[in-house]
Amino acid sequence: MKKLIKDNSLSLAFLLLFIISIALQIIFGLKEYNKFLIENDAPAVDIVSYLQSGHFIESTFENWESEFLQMLLFVVFTIFLQQRGSSESKDFSKEEDVDQEPSPDRKDAPWPVRKGGFVLAIYKHSLSIALFLLFLLSFVLHFYGSLKDENKSHILKNESLETAANYIADSRFWFESFQNWQSEFLSVYAIVVLSIYLRQIGSSQSKPVDAPNSETGE
Known part of the structure:
Protein backbone atom coordinates (compact mmCIF):
# COMPACT_ATOMS: atom_id res chain seq x y z
CA MET A 1 0.00 0.00 0.00
CA LYS A 2 2.83 2.41 0.88
CA LYS A 3 4.48 1.77 -2.50
CA LEU A 4 1.15 2.31 -4.29
CA ILE A 5 0.65 5.65 -2.55
CA LYS A 6 4.25 6.71 -3.15
CA ASP A 7 4.12 5.79 -6.85
CA ASN A 8 0.83 7.66 -7.33
CA SER A 9 1.21 10.45 -4.78
CA LEU A 10 0.96 13.29 -7.32
CA SER A 11 -2.34 12.13 -8.82
CA LEU A 12 -3.71 11.13 -5.39
CA ALA A 13 -2.90 14.57 -3.96
CA PHE A 14 -4.78 16.34 -6.75
CA LEU A 15 -7.66 13.85 -6.56
CA LEU A 16 -7.97 14.57 -2.84
CA LEU A 17 -7.89 18.32 -3.45
CA PHE A 18 -10.58 17.88 -6.13
CA ILE A 19 -12.84 15.92 -3.77
CA ILE A 20 -12.45 18.50 -1.00
CA SER A 21 -13.00 21.40 -3.39
CA ILE A 22 -16.11 19.99 -5.06
CA ALA A 23 -17.58 19.05 -1.69
CA LEU A 24 -17.12 22.64 -0.49
CA GLN A 25 -18.49 23.93 -3.79
CA ILE A 26 -21.65 21.87 -3.24
CA ILE A 27 -22.03 23.06 0.35
CA PHE A 28 -21.65 26.75 -0.43
CA GLY A 29 -23.41 26.46 -3.79
CA LEU A 30 -26.45 24.95 -2.09
CA LYS A 31 -26.55 27.84 0.38
CA GLU A 32 -26.20 30.39 -2.41
CA TYR A 33 -28.89 28.72 -4.55
CA ASN A 34 -31.34 28.48 -1.65
CA LYS A 35 -30.70 32.16 -0.87
CA PHE A 36 -31.67 32.94 -4.48
CA LEU A 37 -34.81 30.78 -4.26
CA ILE A 38 -35.96 32.30 -0.97
CA GLU A 39 -35.43 35.82 -2.31
CA ASN A 40 -37.74 34.89 -5.17
CA ASP A 41 -40.42 33.37 -2.88
CA ALA A 42 -39.59 29.79 -3.88
CA PRO A 43 -39.01 26.89 -1.46
CA ALA A 44 -35.45 25.88 -0.61
CA VAL A 45 -34.15 22.59 -1.98
CA ASP A 46 -32.16 19.73 -0.49
CA ILE A 47 -28.73 18.61 -1.65
CA VAL A 48 -30.09 15.91 -3.99
CA SER A 49 -32.28 18.42 -5.82
CA TYR A 50 -29.41 20.88 -5.92
CA LEU A 51 -27.12 18.39 -7.66
CA GLN A 52 -29.72 18.17 -10.44
CA SER A 53 -30.16 21.94 -10.70
CA GLY A 54 -28.90 24.09 -13.53
CA HIS A 55 -27.02 26.18 -10.97
CA PHE A 56 -24.77 23.28 -9.97
CA ILE A 57 -24.41 21.76 -13.44
CA GLU A 58 -23.58 25.09 -15.08
CA SER A 59 -21.11 26.26 -12.44
CA THR A 60 -19.29 22.92 -12.45
CA PHE A 61 -18.99 22.23 -16.15
CA GLU A 62 -18.23 25.77 -17.30
CA ASN A 63 -15.00 25.41 -15.31
CA TRP A 64 -14.24 21.87 -16.48
CA GLU A 65 -14.85 22.99 -20.07
CA SER A 66 -12.17 25.67 -19.89
CA GLU A 67 -9.68 23.37 -18.18
CA PHE A 68 -9.97 20.65 -20.81
CA LEU A 69 -9.84 23.22 -23.62
CA GLN A 70 -6.66 24.69 -22.15
CA MET A 71 -4.99 21.29 -21.84
CA LEU A 72 -6.12 20.23 -25.32
CA LEU A 73 -4.73 23.34 -27.00
CA PHE A 74 -1.50 23.17 -24.99
CA VAL A 75 -0.93 19.53 -25.99
CA VAL A 76 -1.66 20.25 -29.67
CA PHE A 77 0.14 23.60 -29.93
CA THR A 78 3.34 22.19 -28.43
CA ILE A 79 3.52 19.78 -31.38
CA PHE A 80 4.01 22.65 -33.85
CA LEU A 81 4.92 25.75 -31.84
CA GLN A 82 7.91 26.49 -29.63
CA GLN A 83 9.00 29.02 -27.03
CA ARG A 84 12.73 29.46 -26.94
CA GLY A 85 14.03 29.07 -23.41
CA SER A 86 10.82 27.69 -21.88
CA SER A 87 10.75 24.39 -20.01
CA GLU A 88 7.24 23.87 -21.42
CA SER A 89 8.43 23.74 -25.05
CA LYS A 90 10.21 21.22 -27.19
CA ASP A 91 13.60 22.12 -28.64
CA PHE A 92 12.97 22.28 -32.39
CA SER A 93 16.70 22.36 -33.15
CA LYS A 94 17.02 18.65 -32.36
CA GLU A 95 14.90 15.52 -32.57
CA GLU A 96 12.88 14.83 -29.43
CA ASP A 97 11.92 11.38 -28.15
CA VAL A 98 8.21 12.23 -28.48
CA ASP A 99 8.62 12.79 -32.24
CA GLN A 100 10.01 9.32 -32.92
CA GLU A 101 7.79 6.68 -34.50
CA PRO A 102 6.82 3.99 -31.96
CA SER A 103 8.66 0.67 -32.16
CA PRO A 104 6.75 -2.57 -31.47
CA ASP A 105 10.08 -4.18 -30.60
CA ARG A 106 10.64 -1.90 -27.65
CA LYS A 107 10.61 -3.73 -24.32
CA ASP A 108 7.29 -3.39 -22.47
CA ALA A 109 5.76 -1.36 -25.33
CA PRO A 110 2.02 -0.73 -24.73
CA TRP A 111 -0.40 -3.16 -26.37
CA PRO A 112 -1.60 -0.70 -29.09
CA VAL A 113 2.02 -0.23 -30.23
CA ARG A 114 2.49 -3.97 -30.59
CA LYS A 115 -0.91 -4.33 -32.29
CA GLY A 116 -0.23 -1.64 -34.90
CA GLY A 117 -2.59 -0.56 -37.67
CA PHE A 118 -5.75 1.39 -36.86
CA VAL A 119 -5.35 0.78 -33.12
CA LEU A 120 -1.90 2.36 -33.13
CA ALA A 121 -3.10 5.28 -35.29
CA ILE A 122 -5.72 6.10 -32.64
CA TYR A 123 -3.31 5.50 -29.75
CA LYS A 124 -0.76 7.92 -31.21
CA HIS A 125 -3.32 10.72 -30.80
CA SER A 126 -5.24 9.31 -27.83
CA LEU A 127 -4.30 12.10 -25.41
CA SER A 128 -5.61 14.90 -27.61
CA ILE A 129 -8.68 12.83 -28.57
CA ALA A 130 -9.52 12.19 -24.92
CA LEU A 131 -9.08 15.86 -24.00
CA PHE A 132 -11.26 16.94 -26.95
CA LEU A 133 -14.04 14.54 -25.93
CA LEU A 134 -13.86 15.73 -22.31
CA PHE A 135 -14.02 19.35 -23.51
CA LEU A 136 -16.96 18.59 -25.80
CA LEU A 137 -18.86 16.74 -23.05
CA SER A 138 -18.20 19.56 -20.57
CA PHE A 139 -19.27 22.19 -23.13
CA VAL A 140 -22.57 20.38 -23.76
CA LEU A 141 -23.25 19.94 -20.03
CA HIS A 142 -22.33 23.58 -19.37
CA PHE A 143 -24.82 24.64 -22.04
CA TYR A 144 -27.50 22.33 -20.63
CA GLY A 145 -26.97 23.55 -17.06
CA HIS A 154 -37.79 32.73 -16.06
CA ILE A 155 -40.19 30.40 -14.24
CA LEU A 156 -39.80 32.33 -10.98
CA LYS A 157 -40.50 35.57 -12.88
CA ASN A 158 -43.45 34.04 -14.82
CA GLU A 159 -41.65 34.68 -18.11
CA SER A 160 -41.58 32.51 -21.24
CA LEU A 161 -38.87 29.87 -21.40
CA GLU A 162 -35.74 30.06 -23.54
CA THR A 163 -35.25 27.45 -26.25
CA ALA A 164 -31.88 25.82 -26.84
CA ALA A 165 -31.77 27.28 -30.36
CA ASN A 166 -32.15 30.83 -29.00
CA TYR A 167 -29.98 30.38 -25.94
CA ILE A 168 -26.92 29.19 -27.88
CA ALA A 169 -26.54 32.80 -29.06
CA ASP A 170 -27.31 34.33 -25.66
CA SER A 171 -24.67 36.64 -24.20
CA ARG A 172 -24.92 35.02 -20.76
CA PHE A 173 -23.79 31.60 -22.02
CA TRP A 174 -20.82 32.95 -23.94
CA PHE A 175 -19.87 35.30 -21.10
CA GLU A 176 -19.70 32.27 -18.80
CA SER A 177 -17.42 30.49 -21.29
CA PHE A 178 -15.04 33.32 -22.12
CA GLN A 179 -14.61 34.50 -18.53
CA ASN A 180 -13.08 31.08 -17.86
CA TRP A 181 -11.26 30.61 -21.14
CA GLN A 182 -9.33 33.86 -20.82
CA SER A 183 -8.04 32.92 -17.37
CA GLU A 184 -6.86 29.52 -18.60
CA PHE A 185 -5.03 30.99 -21.58
CA LEU A 186 -3.41 33.58 -19.31
CA SER A 187 -2.21 30.89 -16.90
CA VAL A 188 -0.62 28.88 -19.73
CA TYR A 189 1.03 32.01 -21.09
CA ALA A 190 2.37 32.75 -17.60
CA ILE A 191 3.94 29.33 -17.03
CA VAL A 192 5.42 29.24 -20.55
CA VAL A 193 7.04 32.66 -20.22
CA LEU A 194 7.93 32.61 -16.51
CA SER A 195 9.68 29.25 -16.89
CA ILE A 196 12.17 30.97 -19.19
CA TYR A 197 13.52 33.22 -16.43
CA LEU A 198 12.40 31.64 -13.14
CA ARG A 199 13.24 28.29 -11.54
CA GLN A 200 11.81 25.89 -8.99
CA ILE A 201 14.34 23.36 -7.78
CA GLY A 202 12.96 19.83 -7.74
CA SER A 203 10.00 20.51 -10.07
CA SER A 204 9.58 18.77 -13.42
CA GLN A 205 7.98 21.99 -14.69
CA SER A 206 11.24 23.91 -14.27
CA LYS A 207 14.62 23.81 -15.94
CA PRO A 208 17.66 23.13 -13.73
CA VAL A 209 18.43 26.16 -11.57
CA ASP A 210 21.82 26.65 -13.26
CA ALA A 211 20.43 26.33 -16.82
CA PRO A 212 20.74 29.42 -19.04
CA ASN A 213 17.58 31.33 -19.88
CA SER A 214 18.00 30.47 -23.56
CA GLU A 215 17.89 26.70 -22.95
CA THR A 216 14.63 25.12 -24.07
CA GLY A 217 13.18 22.19 -22.13
CA GLU A 218 14.51 20.66 -18.95
Missing part, protein backbone atom coordinates in the same frame (compact mmCIF):
# COMPACT_ATOMS: atom_id res chain seq x y z
CA SER A 146 -26.83 27.20 -18.05
CA LEU A 147 -30.07 26.90 -20.07
CA LYS A 148 -31.74 25.07 -17.20
CA ASP A 149 -30.65 27.72 -14.72
CA GLU A 150 -31.79 30.54 -17.01
CA ASN A 151 -35.21 28.94 -17.42
CA LYS A 152 -35.50 28.49 -13.66
CA SER A 153 -35.17 32.27 -13.34
Whole structure:
Protein backbone atom coordinates (compact mmCIF):
# COMPACT_ATOMS: atom_id res chain seq x y z
CA MET A 1 0.00 0.00 0.00
CA LYS A 2 2.83 2.41 0.88
CA LYS A 3 4.48 1.77 -2.50
CA LEU A 4 1.15 2.31 -4.29
CA ILE A 5 0.65 5.65 -2.55
CA LYS A 6 4.25 6.71 -3.15
CA ASP A 7 4.12 5.79 -6.85
CA ASN A 8 0.83 7.66 -7.33
CA SER A 9 1.21 10.45 -4.78
CA LEU A 10 0.96 13.29 -7.32
CA SER A 11 -2.34 12.13 -8.82
CA LEU A 12 -3.71 11.13 -5.39
CA ALA A 13 -2.90 14.57 -3.96
CA PHE A 14 -4.78 16.34 -6.75
CA LEU A 15 -7.66 13.85 -6.56
CA LEU A 16 -7.97 14.57 -2.84
CA LEU A 17 -7.89 18.32 -3.45
CA PHE A 18 -10.58 17.88 -6.13
CA ILE A 19 -12.84 15.92 -3.77
CA ILE A 20 -12.45 18.50 -1.00
CA SER A 21 -13.00 21.40 -3.39
CA ILE A 22 -16.11 19.99 -5.06
CA ALA A 23 -17.58 19.05 -1.69
CA LEU A 24 -17.12 22.64 -0.49
CA GLN A 25 -18.49 23.93 -3.79
CA ILE A 26 -21.65 21.87 -3.24
CA ILE A 27 -22.03 23.06 0.35
CA PHE A 28 -21.65 26.75 -0.43
CA GLY A 29 -23.41 26.46 -3.79
CA LEU A 30 -26.45 24.95 -2.09
CA LYS A 31 -26.55 27.84 0.38
CA GLU A 32 -26.20 30.39 -2.41
CA TYR A 33 -28.89 28.72 -4.55
CA ASN A 34 -31.34 28.48 -1.65
CA LYS A 35 -30.70 32.16 -0.87
CA PHE A 36 -31.67 32.94 -4.48
CA LEU A 37 -34.81 30.78 -4.26
CA ILE A 38 -35.96 32.30 -0.97
CA GLU A 39 -35.43 35.82 -2.31
CA ASN A 40 -37.74 34.89 -5.17
CA ASP A 41 -40.42 33.37 -2.88
CA ALA A 42 -39.59 29.79 -3.88
CA PRO A 43 -39.01 26.89 -1.46
CA ALA A 44 -35.45 25.88 -0.61
CA VAL A 45 -34.15 22.59 -1.98
CA ASP A 46 -32.16 19.73 -0.49
CA ILE A 47 -28.73 18.61 -1.65
CA VAL A 48 -30.09 15.91 -3.99
CA SER A 49 -32.28 18.42 -5.82
CA TYR A 50 -29.41 20.88 -5.92
CA LEU A 51 -27.12 18.39 -7.66
CA GLN A 52 -29.72 18.17 -10.44
CA SER A 53 -30.16 21.94 -10.70
CA GLY A 54 -28.90 24.09 -13.53
CA HIS A 55 -27.02 26.18 -10.97
CA PHE A 56 -24.77 23.28 -9.97
CA ILE A 57 -24.41 21.76 -13.44
CA GLU A 58 -23.58 25.09 -15.08
CA SER A 59 -21.11 26.26 -12.44
CA THR A 60 -19.29 22.92 -12.45
CA PHE A 61 -18.99 22.23 -16.15
CA GLU A 62 -18.23 25.77 -17.30
CA ASN A 63 -15.00 25.41 -15.31
CA TRP A 64 -14.24 21.87 -16.48
CA GLU A 65 -14.85 22.99 -20.07
CA SER A 66 -12.17 25.67 -19.89
CA GLU A 67 -9.68 23.37 -18.18
CA PHE A 68 -9.97 20.65 -20.81
CA LEU A 69 -9.84 23.22 -23.62
CA GLN A 70 -6.66 24.69 -22.15
CA MET A 71 -4.99 21.29 -21.84
CA LEU A 72 -6.12 20.23 -25.32
CA LEU A 73 -4.73 23.34 -27.00
CA PHE A 74 -1.50 23.17 -24.99
CA VAL A 75 -0.93 19.53 -25.99
CA VAL A 76 -1.66 20.25 -29.67
CA PHE A 77 0.14 23.60 -29.93
CA THR A 78 3.34 22.19 -28.43
CA ILE A 79 3.52 19.78 -31.38
CA PHE A 80 4.01 22.65 -33.85
CA LEU A 81 4.92 25.75 -31.84
CA GLN A 82 7.91 26.49 -29.63
CA GLN A 83 9.00 29.02 -27.03
CA ARG A 84 12.73 29.46 -26.94
CA GLY A 85 14.03 29.07 -23.41
CA SER A 86 10.82 27.69 -21.88
CA SER A 87 10.75 24.39 -20.01
CA GLU A 88 7.24 23.87 -21.42
CA SER A 89 8.43 23.74 -25.05
CA LYS A 90 10.21 21.22 -27.19
CA ASP A 91 13.60 22.12 -28.64
CA PHE A 92 12.97 22.28 -32.39
CA SER A 93 16.70 22.36 -33.15
CA LYS A 94 17.02 18.65 -32.36
CA GLU A 95 14.90 15.52 -32.57
CA GLU A 96 12.88 14.83 -29.43
CA ASP A 97 11.92 11.38 -28.15
CA VAL A 98 8.21 12.23 -28.48
CA ASP A 99 8.62 12.79 -32.24
CA GLN A 100 10.01 9.32 -32.92
CA GLU A 101 7.79 6.68 -34.50
CA PRO A 102 6.82 3.99 -31.96
CA SER A 103 8.66 0.67 -32.16
CA PRO A 104 6.75 -2.57 -31.47
CA ASP A 105 10.08 -4.18 -30.60
CA ARG A 106 10.64 -1.90 -27.65
CA LYS A 107 10.61 -3.73 -24.32
CA ASP A 108 7.29 -3.39 -22.47
CA ALA A 109 5.76 -1.36 -25.33
CA PRO A 110 2.02 -0.73 -24.73
CA TRP A 111 -0.40 -3.16 -26.37
CA PRO A 112 -1.60 -0.70 -29.09
CA VAL A 113 2.02 -0.23 -30.23
CA ARG A 114 2.49 -3.97 -30.59
CA LYS A 115 -0.91 -4.33 -32.29
CA GLY A 116 -0.23 -1.64 -34.90
CA GLY A 117 -2.59 -0.56 -37.67
CA PHE A 118 -5.75 1.39 -36.86
CA VAL A 119 -5.35 0.78 -33.12
CA LEU A 120 -1.90 2.36 -33.13
CA ALA A 121 -3.10 5.28 -35.29
CA ILE A 122 -5.72 6.10 -32.64
CA TYR A 123 -3.31 5.50 -29.75
CA LYS A 124 -0.76 7.92 -31.21
CA HIS A 125 -3.32 10.72 -30.80
CA SER A 126 -5.24 9.31 -27.83
CA LEU A 127 -4.30 12.10 -25.41
CA SER A 128 -5.61 14.90 -27.61
CA ILE A 129 -8.68 12.83 -28.57
CA ALA A 130 -9.52 12.19 -24.92
CA LEU A 131 -9.08 15.86 -24.00
CA PHE A 132 -11.26 16.94 -26.95
CA LEU A 133 -14.04 14.54 -25.93
CA LEU A 134 -13.86 15.73 -22.31
CA PHE A 135 -14.02 19.35 -23.51
CA LEU A 136 -16.96 18.59 -25.80
CA LEU A 137 -18.86 16.74 -23.05
CA SER A 138 -18.20 19.56 -20.57
CA PHE A 139 -19.27 22.19 -23.13
CA VAL A 140 -22.57 20.38 -23.76
CA LEU A 141 -23.25 19.94 -20.03
CA HIS A 142 -22.33 23.58 -19.37
CA PHE A 143 -24.82 24.64 -22.04
CA TYR A 144 -27.50 22.33 -20.63
CA GLY A 145 -26.97 23.55 -17.06
CA SER A 146 -26.83 27.20 -18.05
CA LEU A 147 -30.07 26.90 -20.07
CA LYS A 148 -31.74 25.07 -17.20
CA ASP A 149 -30.65 27.72 -14.72
CA GLU A 150 -31.79 30.54 -17.01
CA ASN A 151 -35.21 28.94 -17.42
CA LYS A 152 -35.50 28.49 -13.66
CA SER A 153 -35.17 32.27 -13.34
CA HIS A 154 -37.79 32.73 -16.06
CA ILE A 155 -40.19 30.40 -14.24
CA LEU A 156 -39.80 32.33 -10.98
CA LYS A 157 -40.50 35.57 -12.88
CA ASN A 158 -43.45 34.04 -14.82
CA GLU A 159 -41.65 34.68 -18.11
CA SER A 160 -41.58 32.51 -21.24
CA LEU A 161 -38.87 29.87 -21.40
CA GLU A 162 -35.74 30.06 -23.54
CA THR A 163 -35.25 27.45 -26.25
CA ALA A 164 -31.88 25.82 -26.84
CA ALA A 165 -31.77 27.28 -30.36
CA ASN A 166 -32.15 30.83 -29.00
CA TYR A 167 -29.98 30.38 -25.94
CA ILE A 168 -26.92 29.19 -27.88
CA ALA A 169 -26.54 32.80 -29.06
CA ASP A 170 -27.31 34.33 -25.66
CA SER A 171 -24.67 36.64 -24.20
CA ARG A 172 -24.92 35.02 -20.76
CA PHE A 173 -23.79 31.60 -22.02
CA TRP A 174 -20.82 32.95 -23.94
CA PHE A 175 -19.87 35.30 -21.10
CA GLU A 176 -19.70 32.27 -18.80
CA SER A 177 -17.42 30.49 -21.29
CA PHE A 178 -15.04 33.32 -22.12
CA GLN A 179 -14.61 34.50 -18.53
CA ASN A 180 -13.08 31.08 -17.86
CA TRP A 181 -11.26 30.61 -21.14
CA GLN A 182 -9.33 33.86 -20.82
CA SER A 183 -8.04 32.92 -17.37
CA GLU A 184 -6.86 29.52 -18.60
CA PHE A 185 -5.03 30.99 -21.58
CA LEU A 186 -3.41 33.58 -19.31
CA SER A 187 -2.21 30.89 -16.90
CA VAL A 188 -0.62 28.88 -19.73
CA TYR A 189 1.03 32.01 -21.09
CA ALA A 190 2.37 32.75 -17.60
CA ILE A 191 3.94 29.33 -17.03
CA VAL A 192 5.42 29.24 -20.55
CA VAL A 193 7.04 32.66 -20.22
CA LEU A 194 7.93 32.61 -16.51
CA SER A 195 9.68 29.25 -16.89
CA ILE A 196 12.17 30.97 -19.19
CA TYR A 197 13.52 33.22 -16.43
CA LEU A 198 12.40 31.64 -13.14
CA ARG A 199 13.24 28.29 -11.54
CA GLN A 200 11.81 25.89 -8.99
CA ILE A 201 14.34 23.36 -7.78
CA GLY A 202 12.96 19.83 -7.74
CA SER A 203 10.00 20.51 -10.07
CA SER A 204 9.58 18.77 -13.42
CA GLN A 205 7.98 21.99 -14.69
CA SER A 206 11.24 23.91 -14.27
CA LYS A 207 14.62 23.81 -15.94
CA PRO A 208 17.66 23.13 -13.73
CA VAL A 209 18.43 26.16 -11.57
CA ASP A 210 21.82 26.65 -13.26
CA ALA A 211 20.43 26.33 -16.82
CA PRO A 212 20.74 29.42 -19.04
CA ASN A 213 17.58 31.33 -19.88
CA SER A 214 18.00 30.47 -23.56
CA GLU A 215 17.89 26.70 -22.95
CA THR A 216 14.63 25.12 -24.07
CA GLY A 217 13.18 22.19 -22.13
CA GLU A 218 14.51 20.66 -18.95
